[in-house]
Amino acid sequence: MDLFPRHLWLIPALPLAAAGIGSLLGPSRRRLAGMLAVAAMALAALLSLAAFAGTVTRETAGEASVAVHNFGWFEAGSLLVSIGWILDPLSAAMLLMITTVGTLIFLFSIGYMADDERAHRFFTFLSFFAAAMLGLVMANSLLLLFVCWELVGLASYLLIGFWFTRPAAAAAARKAFLTTRIGDLGLLLGMLWLYAETGTLLFFDDGRGCLESDMLAGLAGRLTASGLGVSAAISLLILCGAIGKSGQVPLHVWLPDAMEGPTPVSALIHAATMVAAGVFLMARVYPLAALDGTADVLRVALTVLTWVGAITALSGALTAVAQYDIKRILAYSTVSQLGFMMMGIGAGGPAVGMMHLLTHAGFKALLFLGAGSVIHGCHHEQDIRQLGGLRTRMRLTFATYAVGMMALSGVPLFFSGFWSKDAIVHSLEGWPGGKLPFVIALGTAALTAFYMTRQMIYVFAGPARSPGAAAAHESPPVMTGPLVMLAVATIGLSAITTPFVPWLEHFLTSSLGKGDSPGHANWGVLLLSGTISLAGIALGGWVYRRVPGGRATDRDPLGIRFPRLFDVLERRFYVDELYAATVVRWTQLAGWLAASLDRWISSALHDAAALAASAGAWLTRTLDQGVINATFDDGCEAARDSGRILSRAHDGRAQQYLRILVVGVAVLLFLLWNLQGT
Amino acid sequence: MSPLHLHLLLAAALFAIGLAGALTRRHAILVLIGIELMLNAANLNLLAFWRYGPNPEPLNGPIFALFTIAIAAAEAAVGLALIIAIHRRYRTTRVEDIRRLRG
Numbered sequence: 001m002d003l004f005p006r007h008l009w010l011i012p013a014l015p016l017a018a019a020g021i022g023s024l025l026g027p028s029r030r031r032l033a034g035m036l037a038v039a040a041m042a043l044a045a046l047l048s049l050a051a052f053a054g055t056v057t058r059e060t061a062g063e064a065s066v067a068v069h070n071f072g073w074f075e076a077g078s079l080l081v082s083i084g085w086i087l088d089p090l091s092a093a094m095l096l097m098i099t100t101v102g103t104l105i106f107l108f109s110i111g112y113m114a115d116d117e118r119a120h121r122f123f124t125f126l127s128f129f130a131a132a133m134l135g136l137v138m139a140n141s142l143l144l145l146f147v148c149w150e151l152v153g154l155a156s157y158l159l160i161g162f163w164f165t166r167p168a169a170a171a172a173a174r175k176a177f178l179t180t181r182i183g184d185l186g187l188l189l190g191m192l193w194l195y196a197e198t199g200t201l202l203f204f205d206d207g208r209g210c211l212e213s214d215m216l217a218g219l220a221g222r223l224t225a226s227g228l229g230v231s232a233a234i235s236l237l238i239l240c241g242a243i244g245k246s247g248q249v250p251l252h253v254w255l256p257d258a259m260e261g262p263t264p265v266s267a268l269i270h271a272a273t274m275v276a277a278g279v280f281l282m283a284r285v286y287p288l289a290a291l292d293g294t295a296d297v298l299r300v301a302l303t304v305l306t307w308v309g310a311i312t313a314l315s316g317a318l319t320a321v322a323q324y325d326i327k328r329i330l331a332y333s334t335v336s337q338l339g340f341m342m343m344g345i346g347a348g349g350p351a352v353g354m355m356h357l358l359t360h361a362g363f364k365a366l367l368f369l370g371a372g373s374v375i376h377g378c379h380h381e382q383d384i385r386q387l388g389g390l391r392t393r394m395r396l397t398f399a400t401y402a403v404g405m406m407a408l409s410g411v412p413l414f415f416s417g418f419w420s421k422d423a424i425v426h427s428l429e430g431w432p433g434g435k436l437p438f439v440i441a442l443g444t445a446a447l448t449a450f451y452m453t454r455q456m457i458y459v460f461a462g463p464a465r466s467p468g469a470a471a472a473h474e475s476p477p478v479m480t481g482p483l484v485m486l487a488v489a490t491i492g493l494s495a496i497t498t499p500f501v502p503w504l505e506h507f508l509t510s511s512l513g514k515g516d517s518p519g520h521a522n523w524g525v526l527l528l529s530g531t532i533s534l535a536g537i538a539l540g541g542w543v544y545r546r547v548p549g550g551r552a553t554d555r556d557p558l559g560i561r562f563p564r565l566f567d568v569l570e571r572r573f574y575v576d577e578l579y580a581a582t583v584v585r586w587t588q589l590a591g592w593l594a595a596s597l598d599r600w601i602s603s604a605l606h607d608a609a610a611l612a613a614s615a616g617a618w619l620t621r622t623l624d625q626g627v628i629n630a631t632f633d634d635g636c637e638a639a640r641d642s643g644r645i646l647s648r649a650h651d652g653r654a655q656q657y658l659r660i661l662v663v664g665v666a667v668l669l670f671l672l673w674n675l676q677g678t
Numbered sequence: 679m680s681p682l683h684l685h686l687l688l689a690a691a692l693f694a695i696g697l698a699g700a701l702t703r704r705h706a707i708l709v710l711i712g713i714e715l716m717l718n719a720a721n722l723n724l725l726a727f728w729r730y731g732p733n734p735e736p737l738n739g740p741i742f743a744l745f746t747i748a749i750a751a752a753e754a755a756v757g758l759a760l761i762i763a764i765h766r767r768y769r770t771t772r773v774e775d776i777r778r779l780r781g
Contacts, residue, residue, distance in 0.1 A: 652777030655709065659701050 004051045005069045005087035011047050011095060012134035014040040015102075019127035022120060030119035034110040037123040041106050041130060045099035048092070055092040059507065065089055068140050068204045082202055086140035089507050090354065094137035094280060097358050100489075101272050101365050102130050104482035108369050109264040111478035112376055122162060122262070129155035133273050137280060142191050142201040142210070145281070149187070149245070152274050153180050159269060160261040172257040179254040183244015187281075190237030194288075197222075197230060203284070211287045220291050228300065235289035235301035238281065239308075246278030246338045248312045253576055255335055259327040263372030266327060271334050271364035276357050279341045283350035302346045303433050309342030310437040315573065317447035321454070321558070322569035325382050326371050329455050333408065334364060336444060340424055343437055348427025351508035356420035358504070359493050363407035363417055366486035370401035373475040373483065374459060381468040384455060385552045389464035393472045398460050400483040405456055407490045409449035409537060412530035416493035421445060426525045442532055449536025454544050462548020685726030693719035706761045706771045710754065717750040 018040035022033045059065050070084030106126060113119040132155055136148035153176075161173030195201050197219060198210040207214050222230040242248070247255035258270050269275070282289070282305065289301040316336030323329045337360050345353030375382055377394050391398045407417035425445070428438040464470035474480065493504075543557055559566040568574070696715030703709050721743050728739020765771055 650780055652780030653774060654776065654779075655701065655773045662697065662701065 004054055005067045005085050008085040008087055008138050011044045012131040014044045015127040016131035019124050022124040025120050027117055027120055033120040033123040037127045038106045041103040045103050048095040048099045051087055052092040052096045055089055066204050083144040084140035085138045091138045097361050098133055098273050101361055104485055105264050105268045108479050108482045111476050112264055112372055125158045140203050156269050156274055159265040160258045162261055169260040172260040176254040176258050179251050180244040183241045183251050186237045186240020190234045194234050216291055231288050231291040232300040238285055242278030242281050246275050247335045248308050252335050256328050256331040259331050267365045267368035271368050272361035279357050282345050283354050286350040306343050306346030306437055309339040310440045313339030313444045314440050317444045318569055319572050321451045322566050324384055326384050330367055344424035347431040352423045352427050354508050355504055359416040359420040363404045363490045366404040369483055370397055373397045373479055376475055377472040378468045384458035386466040387459045387469045388462050390472055391460040394474045396480045400487040403487040403490055405452045409452050410445055410533035414491055414494055416490055419494055422526055422529045425529050426522050429525055446532045446536040449533045450540040453537045453540025457544045457547050465552040682730040689719045689722035704772050706773050710757045721746050
């Protein structure tokens with residue numbers, strides 16, 4: 001279409017306009033604000049669909065799959081900073097995913113936030129977030145991407161802390177912002193270094209862009225002082241940003257706490273979109289990260305990426321096994337799945353990782369919205385030990401949640417999650433960097449199936465374990481509608497993600513490069529992943545067979561068998577405590593030191609200034625009183641005294657005046673007579 | 679000593695006596711008499727200079743003296759009126775006692 005990519009900006013502009021208009025509405029108009037947000041996102045979705053269709057037709061016609069539109073942003077002397085939009089399969093797919101999932105989640109929010117007094121603000125923030133996220137994925141410039149990256153972080157802060165009167169929510173928002181900020185520092189440094197090396201931050205610019213072959217050729221082989229390749233070093237720095245934003249170990253601590261925000265926020269930001277931004281970024285700069293070496297030689301940045309992903313995937317899954325809050329289980333599951341995506345990019349190339357990102361966005365949003373429906377229906381009960389029996393009371397929620405759970409667990413054939421996860425596992429099997437990530441991935445897949453089964457049993461199976469769950473009712477259609485649509489999408493996506501019909505993978509590969517993906521189907525790996533996921537489900541079902549019909553106060557069966565291990569998992573490996581004792585303590589110490597120094601210096605300065613002022617005041621006062629007043633007063637005294645003395649001559653005796661007058665005349669005449677000759 | 683000098687000497691003596699009286703007498707009317715005496719002494723001076731001066735024909739002298747006498751009379755009337763008014767108010771004729779205009 002000729003409308004794109006020049007007018008790609010319309011897509012984020014629509015939610016931005018909705019945010020702007022929505023900010024002017026008051027609490028009484030929150031339904032209108034919600035509908036405005038949904039309408040804007042739906043329109044944006046239509047535009048994204050058009051852009052996506054355009055990209056597909058372009059690609060099938062064999063034309064260049066990357067279309068950009070660049071323009072100058074500002075000049076500073078001889079420096080011209082340009083930004084632009086890019087429409088390639090990656091950005092088209094992301095745009096479509098964000099807008100469609102976003103529309104469904106916005107719709108859900110209208111029902112979920114119906115009773116909240118500040119719901120109008122909620123939709124403003126949501127739209128603002130959507131605009132920033134859309135801008136992020138269509139940015140052709142690392143600078144524009146970074147700007148949108150930070151805006152997305154801001155929106156996340158506003159939304160996590162939406163119920164800011166709760167101290168836990170406010171603390172969680174701060175924690176999210178600060179933790180991602182640490183990663184963003186690495187991203188900024190990488191960006192600056194890249195600019196210094198290539199002179200441009202545009203990705204594609206008629207051959208001059210920093211991701212295009214000419215520039216990359218110039219960068220290849222260059223080494224830093226320590227022997228590390230320059231491109232590897234830059235990629236590692238950019239990876240820091242991705243680690244922060246996508247909740248990889250060690251910066252994953254903010255993601256579970258972010259569950260303090262409303263559930264639609266968790267669904268949109270912390271499952272489908274914002275946390276995917278880190279994965280997206282790594283996919284975007286993959287040509288840079290893949291630069292040093294070939295497929296056989298290990299590439300530093302990608303190796304680090306794969307190992308980080310592996311550690312994150314495993315630790316996330318282990319922690320999820322021991323959590324009791326319905327949203328925390330899903331949060332740790334997200335951490336784990338993001339690790340999977342990172343492993344996919346590292347070992348299999350960007351298309352593999354992105355496929356899982358896209359399918360995961362669908363079913364994770366579905367799961368979170370389902371959890372939201374459960375929470376809403378059980379009047380904000382989030383502890384799974386207090387639930388139960390919802391299978392009969394919330395049938396639609398149960399059915400759609402089951403679809404999401406099966407996709408996440410990797411149940412074979414009809415669920416997109418199976419295919420995308422299998423692609424990752426397949427890439428890891430042939431990875432030259434080692435067999436361990438492959439084993440970790442399989443173990444994590446088993447654990448995923450296990451803890452999801454645990455959650456399903458606790459929440460839906462058996463009789464209700466608390467009055468809140470017993471009184472649960474199905475959610476209104478405005479909330480269950482999106483659930484159904486997402487479930488359908490989850491199943492539908494499986495059609496294009498299988499290796500037998502690898503449409504999506506080919507589509508994504510066309511602009512991103514093939515990476516190391518083997519591409520073809522491997523029956524052995526397929527069977528292995530399928531078996532593992534089914535085995536995980538079976539194990540979960542067996543371990544937790546006694547939970548339905550139990551009491552809310554019963555201990556977790558795993559906790560009874562392995563108490564110490566379970567406690568470590570439940571306490572999240574004590575990572576938060578570790579950080580509090582080290583990083584937080586040291587920062588507070590530094591802060592205290594700086595504050596004391598500042599106080600000491602500033603109070604010294606303050607005292608000096610005060611002393612100078614009072615000395616000046618004393619001097620002025622002395623001069624004023626002693627010199628000026630004295631002079632004036634004495635002068636006046638003298639005048640008065642002299643007047644008093646002189647007025648003695650005016651005593652009213654007329655004859656006396658006459659006498660003096662005569663004497664004076666005589667003297668005058670005498671003088672005149674004598675001075676005549678002179 | 680010419681006749682002019684003698685007349686002038688007389689006038690001067692009268693003037694001095696009048697002045698002395700005006701300056702030293704306690705009674706207000708006596709001060710007035712002194713003033714009259716001074717005026718008449720001045721009159722004498724005028725007539726003397728007319729008589730023994732260079733131009734005796736026109737009656738400048740006596741005319742001038744007539745004016746002076748008239749003025750003296752008017753002034754004496756005013757002065758007496760003042761003294762009577764003061765006496766009515768303050769019941770005294772001593773000059774010493776009238777000190778209201780002190781500064």
